[in-house]
Amino acid sequence: MxxxxxxxxxxxxxxxxxxxxxxxxxxxxxxxxxxxxxxxxxxxxxxxxxxxxxxxxxxxxxxxxxxxxxxxxxxxxxxxxxxxxxxxxxxxxxxxxxxxxxxxxxxxxxxxxxxxxxxxxxxxxxxxxxxxxxxxxxxxxxxxxxxxxxxxxxxxxxxxxxxxxxxxxxxxxxxxxxxxxxxxxxxxxxxxxxxxxxxxxxxxxxxxxxxxxxxxxxxxxxxxxxxxxxxxxxxxxxxxxxxxxxxxxxxxxxYWNNENYIGVGASAGGHIGLKRYVNSSNLLEYFHQIEQGENPFEYFSENTPYEELRETLFMGLRLCEGVELEKLEKLKPGIDFRTLVEKFPTELILEHGRLRLSKKGMDFSHTLLSEIMHESVLSGATGGE
Ligand code: SF4
Missing domain, CATH: 3.20.20.70 (Aldolase class I)
Known part of the structure; x- marks a missing residue:
């Protein structure tokens, strides 16, 4: 490390x-x-x-x-x-x-x-x-x-x-x-x-x-x-x-696999380990910070593993192949994704160790993804660390 x-x-x-x-x-x-x-x-x-x-x-x-x-x-x-x-x-x-x-x-x-x-x-x-x-x-x-x-x-x-x-x-x-x-x-x-x-x-x-x-x-x-x-x-x-x-x-x-990337320039964002940042979109502010030798962050946060899981799921469901459950498990064990599929039986598919959107889920992804994130199994009701 x-x-x-x-x-x-x-x-x-x-x-x-x-x-x-x-x-x-x-x-x-x-x-x-x-x-x-x-x-x-x-x-x-x-x-x-x-x-x-x-x-x-x-x-x-x-x-x-x-x-x-x-x-x-x-x-x-x-x-x-x-x-x-x-x-x-x-x-x-x-x-x-x-x-x-x-x-x-x-x-x-x-x-x-x-x-x-x-x-x-x-x-x-x-x-x-x-x-x-x-x-x-x-x-x-x-x-x-x-x-x-x-x-x-x-x-x-x-x-x-x-x-x-x-x-x-x-x-x-x-x-x-x-x-x-x-x-x-x-x-x-x-x-x-x-x-x-x-x-x-x-x-x-x-x-x-x-x-x-x-x-x-x-x-x-x-x-x-x-x-x-x-x-x-x-x-x-x-x-x-x-x-x-x-x-x-x-x-x-x-991005969709929630992997590491560095973003440079005004308004660019990055994701490194559990950390996420967005640079200032104001050019003068961006210049000033760089001249001070500082990262020009307008936003910076460090995810808990649970927050990282939510992000990984939110991004990964955009991919047709979806997200590997093992990857989510490693971030926070014990979440039962079957209860999520029971809530969205025609939009979510759980098979071969992956969770993904169905064709219908893809068509309604604009609203569906945030609805999924509000489900109690993912919204902290299970005790998000
Ligand atoms: S004005 Fe906006 S949408 Fe048009 S080319 Fe530039 S960045 Fe793209």
């Missing part, structure tokens, strides 16, 4: 643990109207931001004794909107700070991006392209700045450099129709990306309160979309994620 203290907080992990690394780049050339992420269109802090990112990476390298990192995810924001020199500087520090071992390295890109040769040189081996919809009218309604033609050019170019490509879609956008859904599906059929993520527009956030979603139509579209994907050979491995065999996103699977 190593136990390193920084600002009075000790991060202890086994030496053999692999980490994921998430780097948040909170800059976008324009704002999509539904966006709820921390991102800024003012690029004037770019120099300072990358300097602080690099310092934060070095801090984590020292704290965790240059740990093994086997997945890196550069997300945002729109990392491809940042001049490539900044990403070069960032990757030099990542390589020096961590023991990169057969890493999956993903970068999120806008469908106008074209720097694929440079990304390849940096070591990136997976792209995630935010198409969201294959129809220009739909894209315009939410202020996406790319067209479908941009995506076509980008995808063709990207394929010269990358094999492992994800395309993101959002269902429930204004002006979405049966026809636009059909177009989305034809894109997948024609371009055959290795991975597809499909989300439903969130309308309960502050930002999206004015966006109206036709819930019945969206549910029907989601059903069609997911079943057509499966007919095309994609395997659903998480509520919103589908891949061709062997192309799951290794980084995101770490």
């Amino acid at each position: 190593i136990c390193c203290s920084r600002a009075g907080r000790c991060f202890s992990v086994s030496r053999s643990e692999d980490f994921g690394l998430y780097v948040h780049i909170p800059f976008c050339k324009n704002r999509c109207s539904y966006c709820d992420f921390v991102s800024f269109t003012d690029f004037s802090h770019l120099d300072k931001y990358f300097e602080c990112l690099c310092r934060e990476l070095v801090m984590w390298s020292k704290s965790l004794n240059k740990p093994v990192v086997d997945t890196v995810y550069i997300g945002g924001g729109t990392p491809s909107d940042v001049p490539i020199e900044y990403l070069h500087r960032l990757f030099v520090v990542i390589e020096k700070s961590f023991n990169l071992t057969n890493p999956e390295i993903t970068i999120e890109v806008n469908p106008k991006a074209m720097q694929f040769n440079e990304f390849r040189i940096l070591g990136v081996n997976r792209l995630s392209i935010g198409l969201q919809a294959a129809d220009d009218e739909v894209l315009k309604t939410v202020n996406r700045r790319h067209t479908f033609l941009d995506f076509q050019r980008t995808f063709d170019e990207a394929c010269c450099y990358f094999e492992n490509i994800n395309i993101d879609f959002i269902l429930g956008l204004p002006k979405e129709t049966d026809k636009t859904l059909e177009n989305d599906l034809r894109v997948i059929e024609n371009y055959k990306p290795k991975h597809v993520s499909v989300y439903i527009l969130e309308t309960d956030s502050e930002k999206n309160r004015n966006l109206r979603i036709d819930e019945d139509l969206t549910a029907m579209h989601h059903e069609i979309f997911t079943s057509e994907l499966q007919k095309m050979g994609y395997v659903r491995y998480e509520i919103s994620n589908f891949s061709l065999p062997a192309y799951r996103c290794r980084h995101n699977v770490k």
Whole structure:
């Protein structure tokens, strides 16, 4: 075990643990109207931001004794909107700070991006392209700045450099129709990306309160979309994620398995052993803390094993394969998960030593997961330590 203290907080992990690394780049050339992420269109802090990112990476390298990192995810924001020199500087520090071992390295890109040769040189081996919809009218309604033609050019170019490509879609956008859904599906059929993520527009956030979603139509579209994907050979491995065999996103699977990952950058979060943190989303606060040599935490907590179990279950039920009971048992023995299945007999399945959601459970996961967490067997009534 190593136990390193920084600002009075000790991060202890086994030496053999692999980490994921998430780097948040909170800059976008324009704002999509539904966006709820921390991102800024003012690029004037770019120099300072990358300097602080690099310092934060070095801090984590020292704290965790240059740990093994086997997945890196550069997300945002729109990392491809940042001049490539900044990403070069960032990757030099990542390589020096961590023991990169057969890493999956993903970068999120806008469908106008074209720097694929440079990304390849940096070591990136997976792209995630935010198409969201294959129809220009739909894209315009939410202020996406790319067209479908941009995506076509980008995808063709990207394929010269990358094999492992994800395309993101959002269902429930204004002006979405049966026809636009059909177009989305034809894109997948024609371009055959290795991975597809499909989300439903969130309308309960502050930002999206004015966006109206036709819930019945969206549910029907989601059903069609997911079943057509499966007919095309994609395997659903998480509520919103589908891949061709062997192309799951290794980084995101770490989140759902509640494994260790370090998050750097404003608003990024991490999970190390039983500790969880979220960095400040205020840029000036983030800069200030880093300059003081402190972790820029806005939130920090240490789970009890029981809380860790709840988190592990909550995240793990998102995966189609669910959670291994033995893993939960190790965190807190003695919980009878059969009583949970009796409460949700059509939504939960307990078999082969794993607890997972049924198809119906997946369809209603948005509300179901929090209902499950409120069940007395998990809500502390059994004496949560
Ligand atoms: S590209 Fe992504 S992060 Fe940037 S404004 Fe749009 S939704 Fe938000």
